[in-house]
Amino acid sequence: MAQVTSYDVATRAGVSQSAVSRAFSENGKVSAATRARILEAARELGYQPNLLARSLITGRTNMVAVLASQTTGRYYPEVVQYLADALDRGGKKMLLFFTDGRIERVDEVLNEVSRFQVDGIITSTQFAPDRRELIRGLKTPMVLFNRQDPVDEFKSVTCDQNRGAAALTSALLNAGRRRIAILGGSPDNYVARHRLYGSIDALGSAHVGTVDGDFSYECGIARARELWALQPDAIMCMNDSMAMGVMDGLSDLGVQTPTDVWVTGFDGTASGRLKRYDLTTLIQPLDDMVSLTCSALDALMNGADCTSQVLQGQLHVGRSAPL
Amino acid sequence: MAQVTSYDVATRAGVSQSAVSRAFSENGKVSAATRARILEAARELGYQPNLLARSLITGRTNMVAVLASQTTGRYYPEVVQYLADALDRGGKKMLLFFTDGRIERVDEVLNEVSRFQVDGIITSTQFAPDRRELIRGLKTPMVLFNRQDPVDEFKSVTCDQNRGAAALTSALLNAGRRRIAILGGSPDNYVARHRLYGSIDALGSAHVGTVDGDFSYECGIARARELWALQPDAIMCMNDSMAMGVMDGLSDLGVQTPTDVWVTGFDGTASGRLKRYDLTTLIQPLDDMVSLTCSALDALMNGADCTSQVLQGQLHVGRSAPL
């Protein structure tokens, strides 16, 4: 306790509390001499302004809430890291909330978020349409990350999952693949659904079947036999982790990639680039997505408008499907 | 704006502001009837208590700062995820700070941390001895994660790097390996140093040389030739990512693992368990480390004492070094 306050600094520097306050804000009107004296006194006392007290007046906390759902994939931890970094560059700190996927948690989390008075929200968590009113009520700027609002009331930055899946698919078709199986992600996951739709639409009659998955490496291994039973010449996995799992599951069955069957992933994670997997995959432009998300949020926080952005992923050809 | 305050709720419920405040705290003295009336009014208005205003009085923010340094490895993102989850269970939120490793950033970050009035700090970032006074001045409970304070003034939860390295080493020696090379991590990194010392001490004359690394997969690939030139029968890499890199770099030279040489990692990351690498490694008990860290911090935040904990890693034998 015994927190050092602006009054302590004021006393020490022989000025008033308001002078101290002004010395610590860019546009505060103080003479250079007093400011120097105040900063010196502050240094001696180890004073740091209390941002919470400040925010009570200014209405700004410099905190941004990031809502992420725990996932089995290797993608989100990367996203969190990138976001924290990008926010930091904008002088914001990241307050992290995990929604464990259960829908009822979303309400709870949103209430918590609002209690912390964050300046903005970045969410990669799904919310049901009837939460719309609740979110609107928060009056906190929000940007969806790789999720879209059907009516675009809440702006978003996404990687075009449909088109990415379609691009990957046509590349396979152009390379002569005709029997293509799919390993899907959890059906309640936004990106999983859109990747799946995009693939199926583009595949047409080349689609020999879909097997359900959960985005994990282990599930890729477990589903390999079932996929192989469909006699595919290529297997499209809806994320990288599962693709690696499928490759390994197939190996156990004596089936080699790419000799016997091609395998593709989706995401462009670091693990997918490991030489022993070297996945053909669709790379989501994480860097751009993150910086666009932050600038969109910045715009909203400054009362400006912003539009939803849809970025295109980049096809990466590895040895798992040598297009 | 137009924030809903406790006064609004009070007016609507026909009570005083203090009654509202009491209705929202467990041990507030209010009759069941009034509380119900207040909660109802609050619900209608969409009121959520302002935690920042509250913290101004109570001195508690329910926020814990986590300081992490950006690293090239795959380990930290996992740690952050685990920590956020564990903190959440204790009703705390995680405010994330990245120190990009540069020492001068540490001061800056610590000052920022103190401005946010967090209840506690968990750090996996190194700080120089002369920062001790600065941190003491914050008076904020702090627990070091996988870092140790030489004089144990600041408590820590660590995995015994020395002993883990020694265990890994003796296992190799017992299995008959006699020419062991080491791929080290960045020398300014705490865990890298201790793993290295532990290994070298235990190796004795079986040590045929050390090559410097930076914890990244790419560096593992790049250093493979140099390591192989030492004519080792086993290569100990100071983390999993580098071990995978070394295996791949050796493959490119026509050297196979484990036939021609054994390779070991350190950490026990998810990627290390991928079947095509299947690393022999030392698994750090992440779950336990995280929960001990949180309970230690809890103790400190409640004014209690706590002692530093040193956990032992677990040797995991994979095919990269079939002990």
Added chain:
DNA sequence: TTCTCCATTGCATTCGGATGCACTCGGTTC
């Protein structure tokens, strides 16, 4: 020299909620 004008500075108030203290009132206890 006297009057403006502007740059500094201090005073008082405010943000939203917690809390010590005093007060009310229905129910006990002699």
Added chain:
DNA sequence: GAACCGAGTGCATCCGAATGCAATGGAGAA
């Protein structure tokens, strides 16, 4: 019937910093 008790409630104040407004004083203009 008087003194007492305690649960429920409101009043006033406080936490730490920001800010509108008024006061001060020195420089420059007339």
